Amino acid sequence: MKKKALKAAFPYTIPIGIGFLFLGMSYGFMMQSKGFSVWYPFFMSMFIFAGSMEFVTANLLLSAFSPIAAFFLALVVNARHLFYGLSMLDKYKNTGWKKFYLIFGMCDESFTVNCTVTPPDDVDRGWFMFFVNLLNQIYWVLAATAGTLLGYVIHFDTTGIEFVMTALFVVMFLNQWEEAKDHRPALTGLICSAVCLLLFGNSKFIVPSMILIILCFTAEHKYSKRPEVAAK
Numbered sequence: 001m002k003k004k005a006l007k008a009a010f011p012y013t014i015p016i017g018i019g020f021l022f023l024g025m026s027y028g029f030m031m032q033s034k035g036f037s038v039w040y041p042f043f044m045s046m047f048i049f050a051g052s053m054e055f056v057t058a059n060l061l062l063s064a065f066s067p068i069a070a071f072f073l074a075l076v077v078n079a080r081h082l083f084y085g086l087s088m089l090d091k092y093k094n095t096g097w098k099k100f101y102l103i104f105g106m107c108d109e110s111f112t113v114n115c116t117v118t119p120p121d122d123v124d125r126g127w128f129m130f131f132v133n134l135l136n137q138i139y140w141v142l143a144a145t146a147g148t149l150l151g152y153v154i155h156f157d158t159t160g161i162e163f164v165m166t167a168l169f170v171v172m173f174l175n176q177w178e179e180a181k182d183h184r185p186a187l188t189g190l191i192c193s194a195v196c197l198l199l200f201g202n203s204k205f206i207v208p209s210m211i212l213i214i215l216c217f218t219a220e221h222k223y224s225k226r227p228e229v230a231a232k
Helices: 002-033 039-047 051-062 067-077 080-087 098-104 108-116 125-153 163-179 184-200 206-231
Strands: none
Touching: 002 039, 002 051, 002 108, 002 125, 039 051, 039 125, 051 067, 067 206, 080 108, 098 125, 108 125, 184 206
């Protein structure tokens, strides 16, 4: 049962592994350039396993201790997983103890495979999703660790390598922009962030911009519901 599930899951994770190779090694190079030992990206990749948040955590570890800001930043960066989880409730039924790892190990790429791919009839669905998550996490951990180790051997100017994180968010933003018909949420985020950047500066604008974005979405949601209430 397990071997069949592993063989069925492996082909779907190969393209993801190739993508993780470059992105994970970039993360490892960045961690090494900031003075972290190889154990930091290794354990962070194992226990955080949120690529974008791991890039952010590198700067959080080097900045002043601010647990509240770190909490809200982590919440907003990974808020999309709330919706991922809701859409996977039915798929995770009757998976036993594997459900805990399926929840923890669900990244964007694993969600895409597990949400859209139906395993063969002779393959257990729970084990199939389990191995999709496990293989993707193994790829990420190995790539991040390899990048850090190569950073000790290959010496080059790493100035600007942290831009990989910015590029990651830009690509995600553009992808969502192309897929979404309504661009108001994206424009709201851009405008709120720009306003807070001008008011609070580049070192303190993130948390205020997140609060402002939430307030704008809440207000917009209540305003859009008024006609329905009036009609009733």
